[in-house]
Amino acid sequence: MNEEKVIIVGAGVAGLSLAIMLAQRNIESVVLESREHFDGPTSGVRISGEGVEILGFMNLEPIGAKTEKVNMRFGSISANFSVHKSNSSAIIVTRQALHEQLMQRALSLGVRMVTNFRVSDVQESADGVQVTSTANDTLRGNLLIGADGVGSTIRQILNSEQESTKMYAGYLGVGIIAADEEMTEMTLHRYPGHEVGVASCGRVNKAAKKNSVFLWTHIQMPEDEARRAGKSSVEAELAARAEQWRPELKTKYNLYVHDAESILAFGPVYNGKPPTRWHSNRIILIGDAAHPYGPGGQGISMALKDARALCEIVEGGFSEKDRNEFQRMRAREARAAGEAAERRNAKAPLLSWWGILAEGTVMKALQIMAPKTLKF
Template sequence: MYTNTQEAIQVNKIAIVGAGLGGLACAIALRKLGYDVQVYEKAKDFRPVGGGFGLLPNGLKCLDAIEPGIVSLIKNSGCEVSQSVLKNNQGETIRTNKTARYQDKYGLPLITVWWWHLQQVLVSKVPENNIHLNHRCIGFTQDDNGVDIYFDDDKKVRADLLIGADGINSAVRETLFKDGKARYLGSMSWRAVIKCDQQLLNPGELGVVRSSREFMFLLNLGNGYFSWLYRQLLPNFFLSPNLDVAKSEVLSKIAHWGKPLQQLVEMTPSERILEAPIYDRPPLDTWSNGRVTLLGDAAHPMAPALAQGTNTTFEDVCELAWCFAQYKNISEAFNNYERRRIDRTRIIQNRSAEAEMDNYKTQEEKSPSLVLQQLQMSNEEFQDWILSYQPPTI
């Protein structure tokens, strides 16, 4: 048991569990403060996994604070979005909207990128010897002098501090708080990234296909890569026995859609399809105990409707690094990290859950947002509150 939370942060080694985007970004930031940071990842190698997603100005500002110049690398690895396109389920354009307002208002654009490509950019900034693959965390114990982290195959590592960046099913979070399984939101997802010559979007466009109780995002990811993300309202779900069945399931669901959209799924190899229910967890009142804290999806998993899961993770990294630089003991650093993060992420978590369900409703069916009513904000004011976030100087 850890009892001495008031001791000075005389920390040599920090262990991060999870080499996803948050864990790697955190390693980059904390290494710059002089810490020996070691990252432990359950995967055996860095395979081309994950889907396409959007990096918004608040996340990009944080990445630039963590690693100046990295936004240029990300632009080269992704797609700077100039226009969003709303389509019907036949693939016909209903309307377009310019997205230059992001650059004009916040100084940075919307960039769509493949998760794996961004992971590779971040991996390149961390020394190879500081990343340890094939380490699946199963728990930890701590005392006044450090933390013992346990992995499969009887592996054990000792560190001065532990940061859980191991996602929505975090072993670090479960050991800390024992809050069980994540919460299914009634929304099912199928997604893929492929390299293809498609005719649905022009370069620089992001597409949204709206239909009844279902929708699909279409993302240019740069360098010829393209992502489709199909979601359907499903109060109950089951996972397909294999990916060939998952592909057939999607094709059966969109059999009434236009041929160009069906062809996009047809040309996707089954092994590229990711089938997953949409989960979140209720917000926590604390993320830390003793020498251990959380960030990203391990701390505040949220529905993807507002595209803020990864972007707020990069906010966490900036705030945690700033607190390590400013405060002289573990308790002060973690308490201030939580003070600066929990209220904001709770609001975004709750609004994301609302927005996920709103995706399946017509304008007439939508109810006023309880979150926005409590904040006394319009939707536009809320978006501005999110995107105008300014990271502290690390």
């Protein structure tokens, strides 16, 4: 049986970032991950300026593509807004590029990784915490951090009285990535029955020689259909939708169609209801395990902020007062962004061009008469 200072369950953004920050302060940790490999199709994500600052604090190399605007297209009507930024610009980056950087940095600092470790049981006592895998491997530590995502096992253990909080969001999330050296600011396109986003995202991974563009959309469907969805059916739906897209967007889509090395990623999207309990004496949740909101809720940025805040608490002694304050402050910020995103995602797309043009007219008037800087 191995004894560790801090056990982190989950090698995602929250878990790896926390491990890195702890290592930078000479606090040892081990990261347990249920997956054995980290391959498969990737997609793009947006990281806020504050999140980018945290990446810099961890001494990660620059990745992704900067984004300082949000452009909106409603047929022939355009509305463009600047994005509020801190000391750093927000970026669009692929999950693979981000994970590569985090993993490389963690390993360079001597963080121990244990893959194929599926948590089956956690026992907490006055002396520490013990975690056991489905293969009956066991580790002991002083603290246990649940950074294991939307379907968190640690969250379920901490909140055993609650039913599963993982819920289908009602749609299939779809992302495509293709090589493209042209810089594209984040642009949101409205069409009858659906919306499409597009933005430059930098290089897909460290080995890539070219920059790329990321295009994303949602396809509304029942959960069982989303689980059965295959590449051919998703591509057929995208091709049908592309028939009505304006040249600006269709050109980007055609990059995917004609690029044999382009990437298509898709899967059912799940939200979750945040748990009542984030922590006990020796266990605490961060990232999507603590606030499992859907796309657009700044999940990556929130995970980075969680890791920074929790690192301070671990270094400071992990007091009950600090744990309570961590939950109060981090839940408030995550809820504000997450619930707003879920309202946007749940809103039915406009079904007619008349409705889209009317919305575009309002947004254009807002841009002209009351210019705003969006904060998200």
